[in-house]
Amino acid sequence: MRYSQTLIPTIKEVPADAEIISHQLMLRAGLMRKLASGTYIYLPAGQRMLDKVMRIVRQEMNRTGAQEITMPFVQPLELWEKTGRDVDYGETLGQFTDRHGRGNVLSPTAEEGFAFLGANEIKSYKQLPMNLYQVNTKYRDEFRPRFGVLRSREFIMKDAYSFHLNEDCLHKTYMEMYDAYCRIFDRCGVEFVIVLAESGEMGGSGSHQFTVPCENGEDVIVYTDDDKEAWNIEKAPVDPLPKQDPVEAGPVEEVHTPKTGTIEDVCAFLKLKPEQLIKTLIYTAGDERVVVLVRGDHEVNPEKLIRLLDGIHHEMADEAAIVELTGAAVGFAGPVGLFGKVSKVFIDHAVAAMAVGATGANKTDYHLMNVVPGRDFPTDGETVQVVDIRNAVEGDTYEGKTLLFKRGIEVGQVFKLGDKYSKKLGANCLGEDGKQRDLLMGCYGIGVNRIIASAIENGHDENGMILPITIAPWEVIVTPAGKEDEIVEAADKIYQQLLAAGVEVLIDDRKARAGIKFKDADLLGIPIRVTIGKKSLAEGQVEFKIRSEPDHSTLPLDTAAQQVAEMVQNMKAKLDKPKQ
């Protein structure tokens, strides 16, 4: 392609609202432009990158025998009502009512649609296993779209859904997807780690996430110091803390703590550290109330709570519900005398291990001191359980091994869904024994746009992107550094030769200074630059530079195209033949 005729609107300045490097560089290199909060227009260079990632994804999916289809992006709300996800998906679900008054969903994922298809088309075990996928637009009304395409409202996902009659068959396809994902990320040139994840609102029994470690990632990966096990923070288990030595605690003492609705306020007022406080959180699940106790310095882990509630839909109690239950304003709830009024209590191990603590008094502007777990509120009973319900933190162990933490970007996830969707949507079929069974499903998602952003997060320098050749917008850029006829002619000849050799090449034929051309080539992260300059041309040479390496070298004009084409092949082969 010719630069002069391609829309590559690079910009020098760092865009003001782009916080992280991938977002900045995607704008600066002219890959995309923002249309609205969380939606982006992909321009030609960005589109080429998307296409290349999608091509790799499709090749690896097809290699496993998965079949590509296209599901409508707008789906009937009715299907979502059948699975209860019209509610469970919450406000992230984009919806509209059409002119006939029918509810519609903008697909944020597509279990319902694929289970509907399975229910209608799978009639016999002979068709199984079946794995169907699409590469399609998704919409999520994200609470806080940010970081460019990393958390956008509209994005492209490859989502696959498999159907099976038994666990073994599901496991086999699950592992095939797992392996295909490894090949996809290897071929895209992004380093990744695989962590055990929670299947959460999706339902189901097993899940892995593919995460690209990087500072700006929103996910936290937790791993043991021997590197043997790794989890998403949502899933990471922690050992119970050792029971603190008992102290001589006097009787419970009520203290006046005006205007101390937050942990920080209480700590400042009572001169305590957060770990000496017991935080009381109240949830509603239908008409029921659930209480969770964690230490003041710990956070409730929502996924662990979902698991403990067997997936029952629940929400943080609103102000009215808290006032009704505790008789106090928000911020003054506490366990003493509260448990009789609720249907479930989950006490984190770390709270049960406390010798003594301070907590809300269920009375506005009051706290209780000298509260001893087990003495002043029960730590067991029919509705009371001591459990692991908080996020792991620095200093925690699991099975005695120290837990370490790293940030990362989730680029893909695989799930075993079990029969959650097939049961509700009637996806069943006759087994070999003639008996009708609900199908088991797996689902497998990849964020196409996030692959690009994570490649940039981990591949850049002060001059711009440094991209893996398999996903770079072009493999080679030919840069004529001068207006003279012989330079233009030589550059054009190499360009034509590279095109003929099947290389994806951009020629910078703009009437611009060489310095500007070099800057843009660097910004775009094109892996190889061939420069035709006056001096080297006079010696029958062209200049050659690999984007990721500091030094230039020269190649003979006559064989340059051929040598560069071979280099491109070698660079691609390195990524296309992933490590075993």
Ligand code: ATP
């Ligand atoms: P997250 O936890 O980051 O919100 P998720 O776990 O809800 O993501 P999945 O339902 O597993 O996402 O979707 C599959 C893939 O789609 C994710 O692994 C991710 O790569 C991509 N993805 C999800 N949400 C977004 C988004 N808002 N913007 C861009 N990509 C996304």
Ligand code: MG
């Ligand atoms: Mg996920």
